[in-house]
Amino acid sequence: MGCISSLAIAQFGHGQAQYLVETQPMKMAASEGLWETSADPAPWTVIAAIDTESQENRLEWKVPYLLSFLSYNKFSGSVPGMKELQTEYEATYGPGNYIPPVKTTFWSFRIMIAAGCGMILLSLYGIYRMVRRKLQHLSRMYLSLLAAAISLPFIGNTAGWIMTEIGRQPWTVFGLLRTEQSVSPSVSAGQVGFSLIAFTSIYLVLLGLTIWLFYRTARKGPATEQQSDDAKAFDPYRPEGGEAPCR
Structure with a gap:
């Protein structure tokens, strides 16, 4: 059940990420720490030291082609960056800062992914032992990890919720109602x-x-x-x- 549900959630999340590229590209760019419009194909940033003041990243670790696949289901295509979108939004909605808190959006997204990957890997190992008929001889370490993994769905769910809410700022309803107008x-x-x-x-x-x-x-x-x-x-x-x- 852990394996099936985790893989299903990953598939639904993949579809939502592609929807974000079309409807809320600024949130997608912030979740990737993407200041400049990416190259074609776009690499996915695993980790990065984000400098919001100078609007640049340092010590990036990237996986080639992966962001294009996550965004378009193909290994080609560029993804718009926050600077370009900021200029576009100013022309559309008027003066203001339309870039959300990048560090929170970036890391909450990765915490969510890490929690999901942890559930998938632990459950796959359990299935492997079940197929080999060795469930009765699981190691104490693995059993301890399973006990700790009870928290992973809650961590992933909370981190995803934070990414959703923070990444939408400064909007309550994107393009229609700002947070400052919602008080x-x-x-x-x-x-x-x-x-x-x-x-x-x-x-x-x-x-x-x-x-x-x-x-x-x-x-x-x-x-x-x-x-x-x-x-x-x-x-x-x-x-x-x-x-x-x-x-």
Whole structure:
């Protein structure tokens, strides 16, 4: 299930990335740290040291052709950069800064990808051991990684959400409504702060209860062989010391 769902999500994400190139190219450019319009074909940047003040990257590690494939499903085609799009947006929407927080968008996208790749690799290894009929002899390290991997879907989901929201800035609705225009004049900062603290407190309490319940259950350990035999032998329809009635 982990393998199937992770691969399916990766395919859906690939389709969404291609949709971004058409509808929100600035978000796509920011998620790639792409200041200048790329060459044809476009390489995909794995990691980079992003300098937002000088609008350039250093220490880049790139994979040739990959960004073109992610954007167009073919190993050719250039991707517009943030500088070119900034000029285009100023002509279309008026003066302003239309480049989102690049570092947050860039790294949240890569955290999401890393979480997805981690789930895929762990599940593929488990499938490999299952096919080889060696699930009973999994290493302690792999089992520990599986326990830690419970967090990967949440990390990937959260990082993807951050990339989506931050990468759209300064828009609430792209091309129609800016974030600064979306602030409600009837809601005070105190009300926003109170609701944020209240929701955070409730979820922290629920988190503590969940951890405590997991811990208490894990401390009991698996049922012993004797307990399993007793559970199998128990028959609620059998009177004590007598035969079971017809059911």
